[in-house]
Amino acid sequence: GNSVTQMEGPVTLSEEAFLTINCTYTATGYPSLFWYVQYPGEGLQLLLKATKADDKGSNKGFEATYRKETTSFHLEKGSVQVSDSAVYFCARSTLGRLYFGRGTQLTVWP
Amino acid sequence: ETGVTQTPRHLVMGMTNKKSLKCEQHLGHNAMYWYKQSAKKPLELMFVYSLEERVENNSVPSRFSPECPNSSHLFLHLHTLQPEDSALYLCASSQLSGGTDTQYFGPGTRLTVL
Numbered sequence: 001g002n003s004v005t006q007m008e009g010p011v012t013l014s015e016e017a018f019l020t021i022n023c024t025y026t027a028t029g030y031p032s033l034f035w036y037v038q039y040p041g042e043g044l045q046l047l048l049k050a051t052k053a054d055d056k057g058s059n060k061g062f063e064a065t066y067r068k069e070t071t072s073f074h075l076e077k078g079s080v081q082v083s084d085s086a087v088y089f090c091a092r093s094t095l096g097r098l099y100f101g102r103g104t105q106l107t108v109w110p
Numbered sequence: 111e112t113g114v115t116q117t118p119r120h121l122v123m124g125m126t127n128k129k130s131l132k133c134e135q136h137l138g139h140n141a142m143y144w145y146k147q148s149a150k151k152p153l154e155l156m157f158v159y160s161l162e163e164r165v166e167n168n169s170v171p172s173r174f175s176p177e178c179p180n181s182s183h184l185f186l187h188l189h190t191l192q193p194e195d196s197a198l199y200l201c202a203s204s205q206l207s208g209g210t211d212t213q214y215f216g217p218g219t220r221l222t223v224l
Contacts, residue, residue, distance in 0.1 A: 032211070042218070046214065098213055103152075
């Protein structure tokens with residue numbers, strides 16, 4: 001099938017801590033993979049994407065690598081900030097359709 | 111104006127009211143989408159329009175009626191809604207070109223049905 005599974009939150013970290021949010025997917029073929037972020041009271045913003053195996057997407061200090069062998073696209077950041085507090089959604093795309101994970105709430109404390 | 115805009119940002123309506131949500135994209139895309147985001151539920155794709163033609167309707171009740179008059183505008187007409195329809199309604203657009211088909215989202219309309 002076409003599904004995305006991401007780690008359940010909430011995730012609570014102190015400022016400057018290391019962040020990992022796991023995401024795995026099931027799909028036939030070679031989907032494109034995305035991380036979207038939703039800040040409080042706002043819509044979804046594209047954070048980063050990768051379109052083929054071994055690609056690394058990166059933006060604002062966040063990174064995720066397309067791992068075909070493990071069907072994963074884990075989100076990482078070396079040093080989180082209070083302003084990173086938001087909900088993070090992993091998604092995959094096939095033929096123009098986006099399939100989202102359930103979202104992971106991240107709260108960063110000063 | 112850039113990206114995807116949505117109006118109104120907040121809407122409160124009674125169950126007998128008729129209202130419309132508006133979405134406009136300034137990205138030159140050829141596909142537009144309506145999503146529903148409810149608390150503690152996954153994002154639900156409601157409708158997909160490609161080149162102004164509806165190509166997908168995911169079993170959405172008829173009290174939701176989409177309209178796509180051109181490639182830049184998308185409406186969601188609402189009538190006789192139920193309290194369980196209260197949610198954040200998100201519009202998105204993309205360029206369907208066989209590439210990554212990245213979708214770009216608007217800020218959403220927070221709908222409350224009394």
